[in-house]
Amino acid sequence: MAATLSDEVLIEQARNGRQTAFAMLVKRYEQYAFTLALRFVKNREDAHEVAQDAFLRAFRYLPDFRGDAKFSTWLYKIIYSTALNFLRKQNPDIQSLDDEDRPVKLPDAGVPDASQEMERQDRNEALKRAIQLLSPDDAGIITLFYLYEHNLEEICKIMEMTMTNAKTKLCRARQRLKVIVEGQFATEIAY
Amino acid sequence: MDNNFLLTDDMLWDYADGFLAREEKMQVDAYLSQNPEHRSRLDAILAEKRAFSALPLDRPKAGFADLVMAAWVAEQSGNPSLATNKGKDWIIYCIAAAMGFFILLPIVLIIVSAPTVSTDIIPAEYIPQAPAIPWVKIFTSPIMRFGMPLTLLFFCFRFLDQYLQQKKMSHL
Numbered sequence: 363m364a365a366t367l368s369d370e371v372l373i374e375q376a377r378n379g380r381q382t383a384f385a386m387l388v389k390r391y392e393q394y395a396f397t398l399a400l401r402f403v404k405n406r407e408d409a410h411e412v413a414q415d416a417f418l419r420a421f422r423y424l425p426d427f428r429g430d431a432k433f434s435t436w437l438y439k440i441i442y443s444t445a446l447n448f449l450r451k452q453n454p455d456i457q458s459l460d461d462e463d464r465p466v467k468l469p470d471a472g473v474p475d476a477s478q479e480m481e482r483q484d485r486n487e488a489l490k491r492a493i494q495l496l497s498p499d500d501a502g503i504i505t506l507f508y509l510y511e512h513n514l515e516e517i518c519k520i521m522e523m524t525m526t527n528a529k530t531k532l533c534r535a536r537q538r539l540k541v542i543v544e545g546q547f548a549t550e551i552a553y
Numbered sequence: 554m555d556n557n558f559l560l561t562d563d564m565l566w567d568y569a570d571g572f573l574a575r576e577e578k579m580q581v582d583a584y585l586s587q588n589p590e591h592r593s594r595l596d597a598i599l600a601e602k603r604a605f606s607a608l609p610l611d612r613p614k615a616g617f618a619d620l621v622m623a624a625w626v627a628e629q630s631g632n633p634s635l636a637t638n639k640g641k642d643w644i645i646y647c648i649a650a651a652m653g654f655f656i657l658l659p660i661v662l663i664i665v666s667a668p669t670v671s672t673d674i675i676p677a678e679y680i681p682q683a684p685a686i687p688w689v690k691i692f693t694s695p696i697m698r699f700g701m702p703l704t705l706l707f708f709c710f711r712f713l714d715q716y717l718q719q720k721k722m723s724h725l
Binding site for chain 1: 563566567570572602604605606607608609610611612613614617618620621622624625626628
């Protein structure tokens with residue numbers, strides 16, 4: 363069955379120029395790619411652009427993919443660098459997607475209807491919104507580690523950082539998320 | 554166990570994420586077994602981890618994969634207009650015109666050669682004679698016998714090729 367073909371088989375077919383193999387890889391990873399791109403660029407339209415560019419770059423360089431890492435790891439690394447380039451185009455001062463010195467920005471809680479509106483949101487939506495408030499790097503590392511269940515070693519490859527740095531960054535991202543959740547979404551996100 | 558051991562939330566997160574070294578993990582295990590009231594902190598962290606993992610993925614807009622593939626095919630062909638199927642329209646038009654010509658020509662000739670006025674009203678001698686078309690001669694000539702089927706065959710293959718390419722594009 364075509365639907366159960368492994369990534370390795372599809373990559374091999376794609377390398378031989380089979381368009382349907384490319385299409386199946388896109389279908390398989392479109393949601394992952396889009397979600398990760400959205401975590402970095404924070405905007406659906408931009409996320410579409412970044413995800414599409416990342417897929418095209420991945421296909422272009424597919425012959426260079428040696429299979430040392432998982433295809434997903436390789437693809438997410440491309441998404442990360444594509445998002446970084448995209449954000450640099452918008453703001454040439456950006457060096458990384460991290461925001462070490464930026465204080466956590468909480469949305470204005472004084473809007474009268476805000477709480478009512480948020481009550482209608484489910485917990486997942488609130489958590490997503492909390493992640494949206496993180497810096498792109500923090501949101502990315504949390505998504506990669508907890509949602510995509512990549513281990514730290516893979517995250518180091520994707521985000522080009524050392525193991526210690528990745529661990530510190532993940533810890534800091536968690537702390538920042540905690541501040542946001544406790545400050546803004548405590549009622550929605552009750553474990 | 555060290556009496557000064559302090560179990561922080563960060564340490565519990567590292568424990569839950571599997572980042573602790575073996576000795577540290579054993580320390581935390583021992584602490585939790587001696588202080589079961591702290592177990593709830595770990596349970597809360599595990600629940601938070603589960604909530605992260607259960608977050609639904611964001612869906613791209615409908616047809617996103619098709620857009621990516623169209624862009625990829627266009628890039629491969631080196632012809633961006635292929636993505637919109639506008640680049641080779643003239644071939645389709647030419648084929649349609651050629652086929653239309655071959656189909657319409659005999660009909661037009663039949664109409665032209667047919668008598669248009671009833672012989673009941675006007676005497677036959679006043680009716681101009683339709684030009685005699687040597688159909689048999691035309692269709693038995695070597696050019697028509699071999700040329701026309703070959704030309705039709707050529708255009709049919711070109712048409713089929715175009716059709717298959719279009720179909721391939723729409724599948725992607």
